[in-house]
Amino acid sequence: MFLSSLFDWSEHCLALTPRTEEELVTNTLTLELGLQLKRAEKIHRERTAECKRLKQGVDYSWLMAQPKVDYRIPPGEQLELQELCSKIKPSQCGPLILRFRKLIREFESDLSEIPRIFRLTLLDFIEQEEEEEAQRILRRQADSKRGNSLSALTLRTRLKINPFCQDSIKESGTGLLAARRVRSMPEFNIRE
Template sequence: MSISSWFKWNEPYHRFTQKNPTDMVVETLMMELSWQIKQAEKMQREREDEYRRIKTGVDYSWLVSHPQHSYDVTPGERLEFEEACSKIHPSYCGPVVLRFRQLIDEYEPEVQEVVQLFRFVLQDTIGRMKEDQETRKLIRQWSNKRTVSQSMMTFKSRVRIYPFSSNIKTVSEDVEQSFVSARRVWSMPEFKTIKDF
């Protein structure tokens, strides 16, 4: 048996494969939710211990053993959150985390309220994303119209018609010239290009 088979050097290394950005957003936001739930549980236990300490006047916190994780998101809520997180564009992931942390710091919520705050931040972000997309769409339409109108303005500024110029051919001149020579018949005024540049 060779040493390379022990270390699996012959197998391709798949550890650093690229993940789908949507999956990364979902994982990041769900990890943030579970972390904030754990932190809220810890803060809630500390508040309860402090309350008992003040009420009894004795510190028994070293005797009390708390469960590691008492609150868990229901499977229905988890699916709802994962679906909402999958709608969030990767560029909004960082602002979602920051906004969620700001609300946690501001309100110092109970464990159950953390889930409600997370839901609020997700819904707010999805609404803001839709507004941003509409704004970008309107800006794109406006810039396209502006580009077309600017190209028309440049076209208008390059081509000028002089209707009262003495060298414009008229229908009567066309008729007269057709008899005199076999030149082309002029049916419209002559366009001249003035080069201002």
């Protein structure tokens, strides 16, 4: 039931022409969750059939229809997952899906654990992004302070290098020529 409502919701999103990045990411991630839930249902059915076959010694599973496992994510949790999905940036979508798949394979998750793993993966990515953003802000602040201090340092050094700039212009009489020379390199007068 949940999967059909999930796919209906994703088809509804696809039918809308002007889609935002948030909608595209949410759609992609909820489709991935739905596919992983379907995969887990199939694995669960296969394991159940294998256990029955091993107990009975004979395989009559082809005679009877396979019972469907009807797992539903509660609506509140579904909305929470969609809201978390909307906070993920498009550039993080691929790495998030890969990490989610890896976690599911590592833990051989049951149906009920998959939404929880998905939620934890989303929260981990959101927290990681917030930490990276805080580090970027701190770097920008440090760079701007360093830039301000460097500009003040260069201003001070210019004043120290050419302390007699005005005097050399007045004494030389050529004015502009002396001013150009003073800016490029200080004039050294050796007096004996």
